Amino acid sequence: MYKVKEVSHMTGVSIRTLHHYDHIGLLIPDGQSDAGYRLYSDENIEQLQQILFFKEMGFHLAEIKDMIHHPDFDRTTALKAHKQILLKKKERLEQMIQTVNTTLTHLTGGIQMEKKDMFNGFDQTEIEAYQKQYAEEAKEKYGTKIVEETEKRTKSYSNQDWSNIQGEMDHLFQQISVRMDLGPDSEEVQNLIGKYRQYITKNFYDCTLDIFRGLGDLYVTDERFTANIDRHQAGLSEFLRQAMHIYCDREMQK
Amino acid sequence: MYKVKEVSHMTGVSIRTLHHYDHIGLLIPDGQSDAGYRLYSDENIEQLQQILFFKEMGFHLAEIKDMIHHPDFDRTTALKAHKQILLKKKERLEQMIQTVNTTLTHLTGGIQMEKKDMFNGFDQTEIEAYQKQYAEEAKEKYGTKIVEETEKRTKSYSNQDWSNIQGEMDHLFQQISVRMDLGPDSEEVQNLIGKYRQYITKNFYDCTLDIFRGLGDLYVTDERFTANIDRHQAGLSEFLRQAMHIYCDREMQK
DNA sequence: ATTTGACCCTGACGTTTCGTCATAGTTTAA
DNA sequence: TTAAACTATGACGAAACGTCAGGGTCAAAT
Incomplete structure (x- = not known):
């Protein structure tokens, strides 16, 4: 015969729940101590497990009560x-x-x-201007190779191409933003971050982990990025940075 | 300005609901008659329709309250x-x-x-009978592929094979049963559970997580299984179910 | 002017499944 | 013997109303 705490530990249900089940006559302990303590038999435990099973299936306690008290219940x-x-x-x-x-x-x-922002305006000159500007900054940070690569790859992009890229990117950010509540270390978010990196590598340059990490920082330190990203969702840029750092940390360990 | 019954007819909500919404500050009528009757304006009606819209989407009233009272709400x-x-x-x-x-x-x-317990009777015909029967049930659940696979793989099994399988299985259950005190989420148990799944996949069919989870439930709901498993150790079936669920939950996250 | 019936009001309990105190007695180990 | 740990019984709260109960109000018919 077990007391409430033991039963609670064995089955995972709270003591209050046991009280409740007793109260509504769903699971009445077989025994009782002199002081009125509830004493549950092994059979009681089995009954409880049955109850929990049906509860998992979404049955109401009243229904379960009928089911277990009427053995010939259909x-x-x-x-x-x-x-x-x-x-x-x-x-x-x-x-x-x-x-x-x-x-x-x-x-x-x-x-x-x-909103008209840099990613929505597909004016070729504007994009080039952006690229140039980014190029200078990037050169300081990552050297000239990555910049050249980006320029080489993006030179032939049409407005249509940019539009597609923008669409994919928006979609990805969108996906991430709705999962912010899962946390930056959640599997879902991390998968999306991985996709994002692949996406960069495919369209711009080989995005190494170092660069990727730096990019994450950029999203918070560079207001142009911040503004553009946060338009999807307030706080997304900081969230992205965290998620990207976590991603890089994990990838490095592999 | 409309009185409660009119609003009720116009929108389909009960009068009591209007009272309630007033009470919790969700929809406070714009006017009031001398006798204290609630008088709803056209604007109130619009608000109410907004409320109903969000309610249809499953929002809680408290959330809706925030949404409509905070016009700049995101x-x-x-x-x-x-x-x-x-x-x-x-x-x-x-x-x-x-x-x-x-x-x-x-x-x-x-x-x-x-009365036929598949694991205890090694009579080939019985096994076949079971397989057939199981096949029908399984077909409903998982489609024909898994059934065919099982049949294909087990067709050539000899009594000796069945005996071996049974032996391995017993051994595994034994191993798990002596580790019950470590809890279903312990590493040791989880490893054994993983082995168990592999074992099924190896000998019968590709045991997906969904199937595996269902199998765990089966151990508790189907007394044939329960009895057979609990002969190793009282409560093992329920323990197994828990462990298998935990295993599936974790695998899904990977 | 009064009655009647339709309509309105404000409580307040019930529903469902426990979580969360609060108050108080019991058991057990030191 | 005392303190810690455990147990018991209420009772409130939460969500969104349904459902009386008891009691005013309004408009039309008597």
């Missing part, structure tokens, strides 16, 4: 009925997600139209 | 965050439906083969 029918309920809930959720998505595209679409 | 961010929540809920629901399906197929399929 579980199959109950399960089928339950499944229908779950399916309906799922449908509703999907509907909700759809609605959110629709609203979201309208909202973000509106914002993007409003 | 709806985009809120929506994105909300979407994540919805997606998580959906995942959980799908998991639950999966579990229900597993239980259902094994409950319905179990009637005819009640």
Whole structure:
């Protein structure tokens, strides 16, 4: 016979929950001490595990109570009925997600139209000016090789190309921004960061870890980057820097 | 200016709901009659429709309250965050439906083969019978591929092979059972669980995480399994289920 | 002018599953 | 014997209203 704390440790349910289950008659301990302490038998433990199992499936405690107290209860029918309920809930959720998505595209679409920034203007001269400027800074930091490589690769890019690149980039940032709550070290975010690096390597230059790390810093120290990135989401640039650092740390360890 | 019943008819919300929204400060009518009747303006109606819209998307009333009372509220961010929540809920629901399906197929399929325990009887015909039956259930769940694979692989197994498999399996269970006190999340146990999965994949079919998780549930819900497993050690089946779930959760994160 | 019926109001409890105190008795080890 | 650790029983809170209960208000019919 086990006391509440032991049962709690064994099964992972809280003591309060045990009280509650006793209270509503879902799981009444087989025994009781002189002082009125609840004493649970091995059988009680098994019952509890059954209860937890059905609870995981989303059954209400009242339903579970019926199921375990009526051994001849038709579980199959109950399960089928339950499944229908779950399916309906799922449908509703999907509907909700759809609605959110629709609203979201309208909202973000509106914002993007409003703002004209360097990545939205595909004027070739502007891009070149940007490249030049970036080139100078980059030379100081990473030497001339990377700069030359970038220039060589981007020279032949058409407006269409830039537009595509911008689209991909926006998409990636978008993806990351909605996952900010998962934390910069989350698997999802780290995967996206990896994609981002690949994307740079594909379109601009071989983005080594050192460079990548520096790029992350740039997002916070250079207000042009900061502003451009944070337009997706406030605080995204700092978040990106953290995530990129974590990414680099981990990659170095491999 | 409209009274509660009119608003109720116009929008479909109950009068009590209007009371409630007033009470929590979500929708306070613009006017009031001498007798203290709530009088809603056209603007109020619009607000209410906004509220209903966000409610449909599954926002909590408190969140909605913030959104409509703070006109510069970042709806985009809120929506994105909300979407994540919805997606998580959906995942959980799908998991639950999966579990229900597993239980259902094994409950319905179990009637005819009640007394035949696949692991204890090495009679070839019995095994084949089991395989057939399992095949039907499994087909519903995982499609025909896994079933065919199992059949293909096990067709040539001799009694000796089955005996060996059983031996290995017993050994593994034994190993796990003596480590139960370390907890299902301990490294030792998790390693053994990993081996177990490999073992299944090697001898029967490609055991995906979904399948593996379902298998864990089976150990608790299907008494044939429970009995067979618990003969090594009381409570082992439940322990296994927990360990397998933990294993799957962790593997999914990788 | 009064009655009647439709309509409105403000509580307040119930629902669901426990978390979180608060207060108080019990057991156990030092 | 005393302090630490454990247990017990309430009771409030949370979310979003449904559902009475008890009691005013308004407009039309008597």
